[in-house]
Amino acid sequence: MRASPRADTLALKTLHPVEALFHALKDIGPYPDGVVPVPSRISGTGFFPGAAGLWGAQPNRDLPDMPIGGVMVLGHDFHSEEAFAKSLAHGGEVQPSAQDVRSRHVPTWVSLLRVLDAAGVAPERCFFTNAYMGLRAGAGTTGRFPGAADPGFVSRCQAFLLRQLRAQRPTVIYSLGGWVPRFLGPLAPQLADWAAASTLRQLDEIGPVRHNVVFAPDLPPVSVIALTHPSLRSANVRRRCYAGLSGDAAELAMLAEAGR
Secondary structure (H helix, E strand, C coil), X not given: CCCCHHHHHHHHHCCCHHHHHHHHHHHCCCCCCCEECCCCCCCXXXXXXXXXCECCCCCCCCCCCCCCCCEEEEECCCXXXXXXXXXXXXXXXXXXXXXXXXXXXCHHHHHHHHHHHHHCCCHHHEEEEXXXXXXXXXXXCCCCCHHHHXXXXXXXXXXXXXXXXXXXXXXXXXXXXXXXXXXXXXXCHHHHHHHHCCCHHHHHHHCCEEEEECCCCCCCCEEEEEECCHHHHHHHHHHCEECCEEHHXXXXXXXXXXXX
């Protein structure tokens, strides 16, 4: 006999928060052209929705605790089908030790972990996730996410981000790269002017760090910081400006400000 809706709801409430998010991915479809659902789950450490988004996740072990009240590290999208398949074969995007990170030559994670270390944030305090759900069809990994041209899909991903915020209730969000701020802009009045910013330079002019951002009445205020994407940080961070500083020093000042 099929369980009642109330029984299904109670079962979801007992799930690990990330398991509940995986279950809720069914609400993201239909996926637009150029985007496909994530076909399976990477068992090791990696960004959600390709993996659990939790540092130290390992095969055949319970998931680490969701870092409630910690830092949400928000990327643009997970990657392509091809890149996902490679991470799936490796058992993770990265191994949870600095030595293994270097041996795997994962530029995004190497750079991101350095940023977290500079900010004094342990990766265990972070939920690593993305604005857009699904994978880019094929092998391409750069440029605007294909689903960003579909208003209905964008709206569903924005609603899903609110679900993620309710699951973690972070105090700080690190927005990675130039695309994510435009995604966030319509979701909170304190970020409304981010919706029209097409570059990080423009964000630096209008303010790349925002405090007391309210995404919904039932969510606590959060600080949001617009960071250079870690995969291209060495080439692009030199363009950042903040508090009279430039380059890496400017982003370090942003991190310090966001953490206050």
